[in-house]
Amino acid sequence: MRQSRHLGKTLREVPKDAQTAAHALMVRGGYMQQLSAGVYNYLPLLYRTLNKISQIVREEMQAAGSEELLMPALQPRELWEESGRWERYTAVDGIMFSFKDRRGSVSCLGPTHEEVVTDILRREIKSYKDLPRNVFQIQTKFRDEIRPRFGLMRAREFIMKDAYSFDADEAGLEVSYEAMRQAYHKICQRIGFKYRAVEADSGAIGGTGSQEFMVLADTGEDTIIYCDHCDYAANQERAASRLAEHAQDAEPKPMEAVLGEGLIGVEPLAKFLNIPVWKTTKTLVFEADDRVVAVMVRGDCDVNEIKVTNHLGCKSLKLASAAKIKELTGAELGYAGPIGLPPSVRILADNYVNGRVNFECGANQTNYHNINVNFGRDLPLPEFGEFKIAKAGHTCPKCQGTLQSAMGIEVGHIFKLGTKYSKAMACVYLDAGGKSQPVVMGCYGIGVSRMAAAFVEQNHDDKGITWSPEIAPYQVHLVALNLEDETVRKQSEQLYAQLQQEGIDVLYDDRPLRAGEKFSDADLIGLPTRITVSKRTLEQQKVELKRRRDTAAELVAIAEAGAKVKELLGKNFR
């Protein structure tokens, strides 16, 4: 492509609404423009990259036995009611766009396609002989994000690849899931991500097991917990951990309520009471759907709301308001405890709350804290479970290693759905014994547009983007200087044609600008290699070849330029 005809000018100024490096660079480089909050125009450069990512995804999905199709973005309400997700997606979480058409029927713009694909397959599948099936699509999805941010990272309209597998039984699902998992690793590797696959919570989609593919970046919105010793890695939402055990008092002491005025927070409280922080207890009061739940964790821990939500099986979970807490406990915020709560309040406690002798907890009376509390004597045993947030420094749940944390961008997510949708929507088949069985499903998503943003986040320097050849919009930036010189122009044009003939994607900067501007634009756009043609290089019958990620350049003969480029792109580029 000739840059003189290229749509997508570079900007010198950083757009004011760009919060991350990737967002700023993609806007400055002429890759995208914002149309409205969380909605973007994908300009030619970005569209090329999106297509390259899509193509890699497509190839690996097909190699893994998945078949491509395309489903509608516009979906009828009825299907979502059938699966039971309509209310949650529209009213409870409100993340789905929905509207009434002129005939009065209600439609939505799909954030995902489990319902539609299940509907397709239930018409298709009659017998175990019709299984397994695996289909995917690359399509625009919609999410009514309350707060879109970071450009393509959290947009309201975005491009996604989603695949769905259909098997006769769990064993079949395992095979399908594993094939997809391998395909996802290949995709991440081909694109050139520094990433990590982690155990994940399956959230609103539902199901029994899932993994996320996380691109490591400080601007990521997810926290990853991983072991420094074994291969354990999980999203913090899901991660388990073990805590160091402490020596306990030999004898229980009498419980007493201690006046500790204005002591909010466990650190000052522990100091005031002269006890270690691990002896304190945080009791958080939540409203779970229409019930009230108190959750206890050790003072040096925090509550993992996802774990609590999953344990309760509730639709929504939120911290109770100060007023509600006062009504329930009789105390101001900060003094809630498990003793003396109304019987309607269900009490959960993290496993590590147990096993302590003479611990502290709130007294349900403003400014008072109970000390020397002991289960069994002062209160009945609550419902125990894993309810704390795993953090760096905790012990690995699988080995003796220490957990670490890192920030990540979720670019892929694979789920074992099981029979949640097939049962709800009667997607069934007859097995060999003539018995009706629900199909066992899996679903597998990749954020294509988010991958582009994540890649830039992970691959840039102070001058611009540093694409890998796999997904760069073009492979070579052919920069012609001194275009007023007839020889330079002629040679550049020839080289442009020659490179294209050799099958290389070329962006040809044929604009009559000064060298500085052209080099700066080239660095900003960030194509993996740059060829400079100028009077100076042509004096030696050569052109200059440089990799974007290197500082050094070399002079190569014009005829060999294409071969040299291929050589550079081909090996150890990263």
Next chain:
RNA sequence: CGGAGCGUAGCUCAGCCUGGCUAGAGCACUUGGUUUGGGACCAAGACGUCGCAGGUUCAAAUCCUGUCGCUCCGACCA
């Protein structure tokens, strides 16, 4: 959902508090000239319903009300 901020040229912003005459700067753009391997210089020029609507006033970019749009912060404290 709660809190905050912004909206003036294509972009980044000044002007607003303390109302006043043709509304400004830098970058980008057009023309001419000089320059020409890391965002040059000189000269001349084009570009605005000051988000929108209403109000106050002799007078509104500026004050008030409403509205739309965009952005940020918080969603974690017992």
